[in-house]
Amino acid sequence: MQQAYAVILAGGSGTRFWPASRRLRPKQLLSIGPAAESSLIATTVERIEPLCPPDRILVATGAHLVAATRAALPQLPSPAFLGEPSARNTAACIGWATAILRRRDPDAVVMVLPSDHHIGDVPEFRRVLAQALASASDGPITTVGIRPTRPETGYGYLELGPETTAGVHVVERFVEKPARARAEAYVASGRFLWNSGMFFFRAEAMLEAIAAHLPELARGLDRIESAAMAGEAAEAAETRAVFPSLPAISIDHGVMERLQPIHVVRGDFGWSDLGSWESAWELGRKDTTGNVLGPSAIALDARNNYVQALGTTGKKRVLVAIGVDDLCIIDTDDALLVIPRNRAQDVRLAVEHLRDAGDEELV
Amino acid sequence: MQQAYAVILAGGSGTRFWPASRRLRPKQLLSIGPAAESSLIATTVERIEPLCPPDRILVATGAHLVAATRAALPQLPSPAFLGEPSARNTAACIGWATAILRRRDPDAVVMVLPSDHHIGDVPEFRRVLAQALASASDGPITTVGIRPTRPETGYGYLELGPETTAGVHVVERFVEKPARARAEAYVASGRFLWNSGMFFFRAEAMLEAIAAHLPELARGLDRIESAAMAGEAAEAAETRAVFPSLPAISIDHGVMERLQPIHVVRGDFGWSDLGSWESAWELGRKDTTGNVLGPSAIALDARNNYVQALGTTGKKRVLVAIGVDDLCIIDTDDALLVIPRNRAQDVRLAVEHLRDAGDEELV
Numbered sequence: 264m265q266q267a268y269a270v271i272l273a274g275g276s277g278t279r280f281w282p283a284s285r286r287l288r289p290k291q292l293l294s295i296g297p298a299a300e301s302s303l304i305a306t307t308v309e310r311i312e313p314l315c316p317p318d319r320i321l322v323a324t325g326a327h328l329v330a331a332t333r334a335a336l337p338q339l340p341s342p343a344f345l346g347e348p349s350a351r352n353t354a355a356c357i358g359w360a361t362a363i364l365r366r367r368d369p370d371a372v373v374m375v376l377p378s379d380h381h382i383g384d385v386p387e388f389r390r391v392l393a394q395a396l397a398s399a400s401d402g403p404i405t406t407v408g409i410r411p412t413r414p415e416t417g418y419g420y421l422e423l424g425p426e427t428t429a430g431v432h433v434v435e436r437f438v439e440k441p442a443r444a445r446a447e448a449y450v451a452s453g454r455f456l457w458n459s460g461m462f463f464f465r466a467e468a469m470l471e472a473i474a475a476h477l478p479e480l481a482r483g484l485d486r487i488e489s490a491a492m493a494g495e496a497a498e499a500a501e502t503r504a505v506f507p508s509l510p511a512i513s514i515d516h517g518v519m520e521r522l523q524p525i526h527v528v529r530g531d532f533g534w535s536d537l538g539s540w541e542s543a544w545e546l547g548r549k550d551t552t553g554n555v556l557g558p559s560a561i562a563l564d565a566r567n568n569y570v571q572a573l574g575t576t577g578k579k580r581v582l583v584a585i586g587v588d589d590l591c592i593i594d595t596d597d598a599l600l601v602i603p604r605n606r607a608q609d610v611r612l613a614v615e616h617l618r619d620a621g622d623e624e625l626v
Numbered sequence: 627m628q629q630a631y632a633v634i635l636a637g638g639s640g641t642r643f644w645p646a647s648r649r650l651r652p653k654q655l656l657s658i659g660p661a662a663e664s665s666l667i668a669t670t671v672e673r674i675e676p677l678c679p680p681d682r683i684l685v686a687t688g689a690h691l692v693a694a695t696r697a698a699l700p701q702l703p704s705p706a707f708l709g710e711p712s713a714r715n716t717a718a719c720i721g722w723a724t725a726i727l728r729r730r731d732p733d734a735v736v737m738v739l740p741s742d743h744h745i746g747d748v749p750e751f752r753r754v755l756a757q758a759l760a761s762a763s764d765g766p767i768t769t770v771g772i773r774p775t776r777p778e779t780g781y782g783y784l785e786l787g788p789e790t791t792a793g794v795h796v797v798e799r800f801v802e803k804p805a806r807a808r809a810e811a812y813v814a815s816g817r818f819l820w821n822s823g824m825f826f827f828r829a830e831a832m833l834e835a836i837a838a839h840l841p842e843l844a845r846g847l848d849r850i851e852s853a854a855m856a857g858e859a860a861e862a863a864e865t866r867a868v869f870p871s872l873p874a875i876s877i878d879h880g881v882m883e884r885l886q887p888i889h890v891v892r893g894d895f896g897w898s899d900l901g902s903w904e905s906a907w908e909l910g911r912k913d914t915t916g917n918v919l920g921p922s923a924i925a926l927d928a929r930n931n932y933v934q935a936l937g938t939t940g941k942k943r944v945l946v947a948i949g950v951d952d953l954c955i956i957d958t959d960d961a962l963l964v965i966p967r968n969r970a971q972d973v974r975l976a977v978e979h980l981r982d983a984g985d986e987e988l989v
Contacts, residue, residue, distance in 0.1 A: 581988055582961075583964070585964070596943075600946050601945075609948050616946075
């Protein structure tokens with residue numbers, strides 16, 4: 264019987280949630296969004312548990328993040344954590360994890376999931392994932408496409424081809440981030456979905472696709488496989504040796520856009536990639552004047568603000584916003600950010616400024 | 627020979643600089659404004675030292691503030707600090723301090739000065755004070771009036787009468803906070819000055835004026851004087867007993883507006899009462915985009931903001947403002963305030979809210 268495995272991609276070093284996110288505390292380790300008790304990655308693992316028990320989950324992250332990631336997921340066994348010796352983008356990471364799973368179970372069916380997204384409707388999410396796993400278990404590599412709700416220019420789109428079985432389509436083509444007018448046409452057409460970054464495949468099918476389209480990556484993975492036969496120490500040494508030379512390319516560019524056919528399951532489950540503080544506000548629970556306020560935040564004659572204290576020392580701080588609208592005010596132990604919601608993407612300016620100034624501990 | 631003494635009024639429990647100011651850390655104990663190294667009260671004492679050495683200065687404050695005030699003024703001897711058993715407004719406070727000075731020196735000439743103002747041109751300030759002291763030493767109670775620079779409706783005004791000697795006028799009348807149109811007319815006329823809250827008088831003259839216009843206060847002060855003949859302990863006990871029953875009225879209403887003649891010296895020395903965070907911005911040193919930034923503040927694509935970390939723990943915190951204009955962002959150890967500069971007066975809303983919520987330690 265084919266069994267489902269999960270590879271959780273947790274390598275993000277995103278700066279978009281600064282000052283809460285840092286190099287050593289990336290977004291997936293934060294508690295943001297409406298389910299603010301657990302970290303995003305812990306929520307990700309809890310969400311898939313009915314489909315995939317803890318002992319069939321791998322978490323791929325940067326070597327420098329393994330300790331913190333393990334601490335966020337105490338229910339996972341220690342070998343679940345794969346620390347990439349260097350960041351080589353998603354194709355290398357997915358190929359590496361897939362090869363490990365195939366070694367363990369040649370019939371493995373794998374789902375690759377981001378670790379830092381928000382899902383509003385979890386039962387529907389699980390239903391879609393089960394459908395995608397079923398599609399992949401006896402068919403081509405399958406992805407989940409999200410019904411677009413706005414002409415977003417920051418996402419990739421995929422165009423729907425013919426329906427193969429109920430709810431499953433062939434992907435006609437992938438389109439990288441489109442210009443505004445094109446994105447509007449896509450949304451209006453009803454034939455385009457957002458690329459969710461979730462992939463479902465038999466381990467064997469993915470490794471074949473990599474061999475066909477990314478032979479250099481396939482050779483590197485083969486070297487690690489050979490070393491693994493000599494034991495864990497040899498495998499670890501070869502992984503460290505090989506990884507920096509692997510091609511740094513995304514799975515989308517390296518495999519998905521080159522491969523045919525790809526299947527897609529249509530998803531509509533309150534998805535958000537939580538791309539910025541603005542999306543945290545969008546998803547947050549608002550008071551009657553549109554403010555999303557943390558427990559120690561007070562808004563007086565102020566509307567549509569996102570005000571959160573995210574310090575970790577537990578020291579009580581009160582945040583008071585008076586007479587301001589549409590701001591994000593983010594307070595942490597050592598840094599404060601005030602930025603308009605509609606400029607939330609510019610948080611990177613702060614990170615760049617601090618990095619240039621040599622304030623490494625703040626980024 | 628007549629000697630000059632100073633009474634520094636340091637009783638303010640102002641809330642206008644929250645979250646930096648608190649009940650136990652009022653404005654005069656803060657370092658705000660362009661001379662941000664010393665507290666306002668320390669700067670006040672330093673400013674008058676050429677006119678009045680430390681051993682001829684009294685500082686009147688609330689009993690609960692004596693310790694913190696003494697810590698801010700280590701150069702003053704311990705008896706310099708008068709702790710009012712209860713707040714009874716300025717007439718009682720000035721009368722009490724004046725009686726103590728007369729007991730010490732029957733010929734004392736006294737200047738009463740606020741502890742929390744900003745003075746831009748200190749040499750000119752000293753020149754004006756010397757002139758006011760001279761006027762008071764052989765004439766009536768004298769005040770300093772500030773040349774108005776805008777039609778401020780939050781201040782008292784005084785109308786100039788005939789000039790008695792060069793630069794010294796009789797006060798025609800005092801006017802409480804006028805409406806806008808009237809304030810504009812006052813400023814345009816050139817015959818009105820702002821009431822600075824500085825008063826100069828022979829101790830004897832002030833106590834006579836109090837006897838004439840505030841007989842109830844005079845009787846209370848006499849009781850303290852009688853007790854003082856029996857020693858310090860008796861004086862302290864009687865002060866505690868008498869103070870709560872003294873009339874609570876300002877020196878302006880109780881004496882100045884009822885007394886004639888009053889003299890006034892015209893002052894033009896870059897005066898500000900530092901009435902709000904807005905005035906701290908006005909006086910602050912601005913960068914090329916109009917921001918007044920504390921050492922740990924960063925403004926990116928942001929204009930005309932006041933961003934200050936005023937924590938006392940020394941823990942490094944960086945404050946980043948991106949894409950915002952005309953805000954005050956004030957960060958302290960346990961509270962943060964974000965408010966538009968032109969709403970700085972509404973800081974009281976925060977203090978009221980926290981007081982209503984029972985957050986006494988934050989106000």
